[in-house]
Amino acid sequence: xxxxxxxxxxxNFGFLMAAIGSAVGLGNIWGFxxxxxxxxxxxxxxxxxxxxxxxxxxxxLGELTLGxxxxxxxxxxxxxxxxxxxxIGWLGWFSGFLILSFxxxxxGFTLRYFIGFLxxxxxxxxxxxxxxxxxxxxxxxxxxxxxxxxxxxxMATTVYIVMGGISGGIEKFSAIAMPTLxxxxxxxxxxxxxxxxxxxxxxxxxxxDFESLKEIGLMRVxxxxxxxxxxxxSLGMGCMITYGSYLSKKENLEWNATLIPIADTAIATLxxxxxxxxxxxxxxxxxxxxxxxxxxGLLFVTLHRxxxxxxxxxxxxxxxxxxxxxxxxxxxxxxxxxxxVCTAYxxxxxxxxxxxxxxxxxxxxxxxxxxFLGFPVAMDGLGAGKAGGALIDIPATxxxxxxxxxxxxxxLDFYDMIAEGVFMPLGAMLMSIIIxxxxxxxxxxxxxxxxxxxxxxxxxxxxxxxxxxxxVAMFFVLLGQLDDFFGLGIF
Numbered sequence: 001x002x003x004x005x006x007x008x009x010x011x012n013f014g015f016l017m018a019a020i021g022s023a024v025g026l027g028n029i030w031g032f033x034x035x036x037x038x039x040x041x042x043x044x045x046x047x048x049x050x051x052x053x054x055x056x057x058x059x060x061l062g063e064l065t066l067g068x069x070x071x072x073x074x075x076x077x078x079x080x081x082x083x084x085x086x087x088i089g090w091l092g093w094f095s096g097f098l099i100l101s102f103x104x105x106x107x108g109f110t111l112r113y114f115i116g117f118l119x120x121x122x123x124x125x126x127x128x129x130x131x132x133x134x135x136x137x138x139x140x141x142x143x144x145x146x147x148x149x150x151x152x153x154x155m156a157t158t159v160y161i162v163m164g165g166i167s168g169g170i171e172k173f174s175a176i177a178m179p180t181l182x183x184x185x186x187x188x189x190x191x192x193x194x195x196x197x198x199x200x201x202x203x204x205x206x207x208x209d210f211e212s213l214k215e216i217g218l219m220r221v222x223x224x225x226x227x228x229x230x231x232x233x234s235l236g237m238g239c240m241i242t243y244g245s246y247l248s249k250k251e252n253l254e255w256n257a258t259l260i261p262i263a264d265t266a267i268a269t270l271x272x273x274x275x276x277x278x279x280x281x282x283x284x285x286x287x288x289x290x291x292x293x294x295x296x297g298l299l300f301v302t303l304h305r306x307x308x309x310x311x312x313x314x315x316x317x318x319x320x321x322x323x324x325x326x327x328x329x330x331x332x333x334x335x336x337x338x339x340x341v342c343t344a345y346x347x348x349x350x351x352x353x354x355x356x357x358x359x360x361x362x363x364x365x366x367x368x369x370x371x372f373l374g375f376p377v378a379m380d381g382l383g384a385g386k387a388g389g390a391l392i393d394i395p396a397t398x399x400x401x402x403x404x405x406x407x408x409x410x411x412l413d414f415y416d417m418i419a420e421g422v423f424m425p426l427g428a429m430l431m432s433i434i435i436x437x438x439x440x441x442x443x444x445x446x447x448x449x450x451x452x453x454x455x456x457x458x459x460x461x462x463x464x465x466x467x468x469x470x471x472v473a474m475f476f477v478l479l480g481q482l483d484d485f486f487g488l489g490i491f
């Protein structure tokens with residue numbers, strides 16, 4: 001009865017589309033190409049694939065197992081394991097809460113760019129006012145009312161879908177959105193690799209560059225690849241525990257936990273193929289302001305220039321609108337999983353008390369709180385306040401840390417440090433230790449084999465992963481994140 005009140009996936013396909021959608025987001029479409037571009041191309045790709053194989057799949061399996069076994073969201077799951085572990089669940093819950101507050105602002109940016117290119121199709125200058133890509137982006141992020149408006153539109157979309165419930169909202173949307181996203185991505189890839197000079201980007205992606213590796217440093221590339229793998233797969237923030245809690249006992253956990261990272265990695269690689277060959281083509285053609293290592297600006301400045309200047313005309317505007325709509329869909333499939341993590345806790349508490357879940361009211365309240373939490377991110381111009389002009393700036397001192405502005409240029413960085421820098425890798429590391437040493441990995445085997453006719457195929461491998469590989473890797477990611485934010489000089 002409790003499970004019926006909470007909701008359940010109606011099919012394994014629907015679950016897979018939702019879970020893959022949670023993993024596929026801005027971390028794939030935006031983060032993977034620019035991190036690959038800034039970290040040696042092919043070498044980064046190989047290290048990333050190794051991290052997924054030995055850490056990502058195991059962590060995914062652990063989270064799905066705990067969710068299905070205990071049938072609750074991330075907080076309830078750890079509370080059921082032991083009251084003393086409840087705080088670990090709160091780490092995941094607060095991570096989703098904080099990440100969605102800035103993720104929604106960035107998602108709003110993708111919606112603004114989609115509308116911009118759509119308007120340019122009908123009238124030149126209607127979408128971006130004839131401004132250069134860098135000038136437009138700089139002006140847009142300093143326009144707080146406009147940033148808040150698109151933040152609100154993105155958050156409203158997320159709330160509306162989650163209000164529909166597991167099968168009627170999240171599953172229904174994901175079952176349509178993910179196949180659509182894949183087809184759109186393939187179309188963009190085909191266009192990208194057929195541009196004149198695209199071979200420059202393809203060589204960068206697939207030709208080992210050991211000189212670049214020496215310059216960047218193996219440890220830094222390894223740390224970046226590990227961090228990207230971890231965050232791209234939506235691990236450590238309670239998403240997969242929550243989604244796993246709605247999963248039927250008849251589904252094969254081991255197979256699903258393997259398929260989701262494979263699909264996520266395939267889409268991340270396709271995203272790089274959609275972006276880097278196009279960037280390479282316009283480097284080859286001599287278009288100014290285009291480079292592989294453009295950093296986070298790759299999505300909103302470099303690619304804007306690729307579509308508006310490199311391709312140009314109606315074709316450029318069409319593919320610009322097409323691409324940013326694709327990114328918008330990817331962002332929404334991730335944001336709904338983050339909001340579901342936040343709402344699931346309150347729904348679980350009501351169900352435990354024998355009350356009706358009242359999903360719509362809870363979702364609206366949580367969405368509204370997260371929306372207002374995102375206000376500082378939308379209003380500080382992504383750190384532009386350092387140069388003046390932002391409506392709100394991050395304080396010079398937070399919790400007595402005089403040098404905080406050195407580490408945090410903006411509110412996004414500050415929220416990101418708390419969630420992705422500390423809570424997520426710490427939570428995943430503790431989960432693997434609990435499974436490997438406290439509960440023992442037989443809990444994984446027993447839950448996998450709860451499914452009729454299913455036998456766990458790689459128990460010994462997962463046992464080693466949970467006891468040794470995942471805890472060490474997560475400690476490494478945690479250390480790397482702290483090093484990035486505080487400039488500790490470790491790597």
